[in-house]
Structure formats: structure tokens, C-alpha cells
Amino acid sequence: MAESQLLCMEDGLMPPAVPESRPQFYYSEQHRVALERLITDGDGAFKSLLKDENSQDFLSAREIKTITSSFVKYKSEEDNGGASAGQDKRGDAGSLRSTYWPQMSDTEVPPLDIGWPSSGLFKGVTRVAVHTHPPKENSPHIKEVARKLIQESCKVVAIVMDLLTDLQILRDLFEVSKRGVPVYIVLDEQGAPHFLDMCSRLKVGERELKNVRTRTVKGIGLNLSVGRIPGNVHSKYMLIDGDKVMFGTYSFSWSSSRMDRNMITVMSGQVVDFYDNDFRELYAISDKLDLFKEFNITKPQTGTVSRAAVPKRPEAATSRFQVNLGDVKVPAHKYHNPKYLLALGQIPGRTEPLQDFLNKMEPPDPGQQDLENPTEELENITPAASPPEKKESKKLKILTLSTKKGKKGKKDEKSDEVIEENTANPSDEASKHTLTRDETQDSLKKKKKSRFMSFFRRS
Structure with missing residues (x-):
């Protein structure tokens, strides 16, 4: 209306x-x-x-x-040869046409079940390239541009077209689908028979149609009191990987690429989101065209992924914010999360619980070790350098640095203090290797002499 x-x-x-x-x-x-x-x-x-x-x-x-x-004239019950018994009962109860006015469609929206790239992300600055037929100087013809876009696709190919009968383009689409790239085709209802005719000439099979979804859509049309005037779909564009779009007057047919004058525009960037939304709207209101049924091909069985059986959680006293597992108290949001089963040792799948696995593990028996002479090996082991010696070397460095500063009287006082700190801890194992006061003074004198001799030699 x-x-x-x-x-x-x-x-x-x-x-x-x-x-x-x-x-x-x-x-x-x-x-x-x-x-x-x-x-x-x-x-x-x-x-x-x-x-x-x-x-x-x-x-x-x-x-x-x-x-x-x-x-197209409206169909009536007389034209259909009479209604069924169920329809007669509904007619007796009264027509629903005057009472049923849904605001939205009550039919199921067809899903993009073989994959669709995520939209809504920023795709960058819009870039535009225009191609014509006949081509301008140093530019490819429009069919070459379209085929190159299809062959280079890796995520998805989505086409809205009034007529799709070009054999080379159809072969490219089926080859891309063999590589696992989803191919969605929305055709004008009047152009669908010609599409099916060309597919039959290519002798398509199960492998070609596995990743192809084809649907038909009608024009807006005009509803009159005596019937309906149907419309056509003149939208002609192709989405590639969700980030490129090709649109224009070019139909995917041999005559359009050879004899007609056409112009196409290839764009990338943020403007592609508009075509992304428009394609999903057309796909939602379209009618299914089952290629497997049209060519009498057995549809492949799509196996569903079976989920591993998740073991039950241990019975516990739960509250709103906390779960008590014996001596362990767990926050409720973690306990109800399936990932918490890993923390409990209950891993989904064929593996056994973690606690049973740990119980089976036994420490190695030292008596079963294959050692020829374990006592000799222990005797031959040389003890590593004890860390307290490193501490002593550090303290000696402190002594040398302290003697450089100040006067001679202050040097002795600082050295005495450091030595007293060394000997202040008799319980430490490093006290066995500490130096006496005379030994430290002799070592300091020798170092001073060596420094003076090196200074005179340099001079």
C-alpha cells in the first residue's frame, strides 16, 4: 500500500x-x-x-x-480448485486478512551460514577507481577487473545481479568456492532460469556447490485492486572480502561485456559498510534457490561438532556471592564459569580427573636407580665455592674505598669498624673464613705499594 x-x-x-x-x-x-x-x-x-x-x-x-x-492476477480459491479441509475450517472461523497486520516479518531470516566477515570496524579512507567499456587508455576491460577481484578473494564473495550467465565468471566463482571461500549470490527472480541453464552447461557437482548459496529476490512492484505488477532488480554490485565493492551498469553476461557500453566503480574504505548492510537486507527478504535440488545432487552431510561431556560440579553450599567447597571458598562468578572446572581438575573429555592422575604418580625408588658406585660418585664430587667468600671480597672492597677518603687517622678507624662488623656474627658460617686484623692491614699495605709503583712507572 x-x-x-x-x-x-x-x-x-x-x-x-x-x-x-x-x-x-x-x-x-x-x-x-x-x-x-x-x-x-x-x-x-x-x-x-x-x-x-x-x-x-x-x-x-x-x-x-x-x-x-x-x-499477475491475484489467486482465489476458485482458481485453486477448492481449498483444503484445514483451509475450510479457517474460512469458517473468519478470515485473518483483516486482523493480522504484523509490523515485522514472522518468517525465519536466512542465516549467512558459511561465513561472513565482521562489519562495523573502521575500514579506512574511501578509495575509488573507475573503469569503462570500451576501456580507456592503459586500463583493463571491465570483465578482467571483475574476474581478478573474484580470483584474489580469500574471505567472501557476495553478488547482487540481474543476470549472471557469463561462463568464465561462473567458473571463477565455483573455483573460489572449492578453496573454501563462501560465495553468496542474490539474483533477480526473472534471471534465475538463465543462471540455472548456464550452471547445467558447466556440469556442476557437489564439490562446486558446497560453499555456494543462491537466492532470488523480487522488485518492489505495484499492488493494485485486481492484481500485481511485478518489478525487477537492477542493483548490480559485488562485495569482496568485506572491504571492496564493485558496482555499476555491468551485468555478468557475455553480451554486456562485449557489445554494451558500461561503467563500473571499484571502491574500498568505509563506504563498503553501506553495501554490506544492503546485501544482508536483500538476503533476508529473498527466496531460497536450492541448487542441489535443481540439479538432483545429494546434499553433503554437514556433521555437527559434538561437545565433550562436562562433568558435574561437586555439591557445595552456595550463596549469592560465594561457594564453599569444604575448606576452599570460591567466588560464585568463578564457580559457575565452565573454565573453573580446569582449576578443580575436572577437564572435559576423555582425560581423567587431575586428582586421580596425581594419586597414580609415585616418587622414584632410590634403591632401583642403576648406579654402579654411588658412594664413589659422591666422594668425587668437588664442593662448590662457598658464597661467604664473595661476601668477604665485597667487604675488602669497602675497606679499600674507605681508605682512599679522608686522613690517615680516619682510615684506621673505618677499617676497625668494618672488621668488627665481620667478626660480630660468630654463628654465621662465613666467620670461619674471615680475615684477622693483622692480615687485613698487611694486605692493605701491599696494595698501596703496588699502586705507588704502578703510578711511578706510568709517569
């Missing part, structure tokens, strides 16, 4: 008529009446009605031929 008709139903308001001279002009009630006259009585009655109302003829001869040939 047109928007103007909906406005007329709300509170009895009649929207003001928009003249044809304004850009906002879109719907006209006179045009709707004239179309119904064209369908029911023919072209002569259509033109006479326009003449009587002083209205201009708004349809070309080609449009008149297309509308009259594609018009």
Missing part, C-alpha cells in the same frame, strides 16, 4: 496534493486508476481515461507492453 493511502487511513486526514512540478511528487491516484483501466480494458480505454481527465500519458509504448505482459 502506498504511503499516501496509509496517511488517508490515519484519523481521517487527507494529505495535501503534491503538484507534478515539485520534486516531492511521487504517487498519484489518477495514475493508479489509469493503470487498472489499462489492465482490465486495454490500451484504448487507458488513453481515453487520460484524455477525459486532461492528464498526460505517463507510459511509453515499451512500458505498456511490459506491464500488460508481466501482470
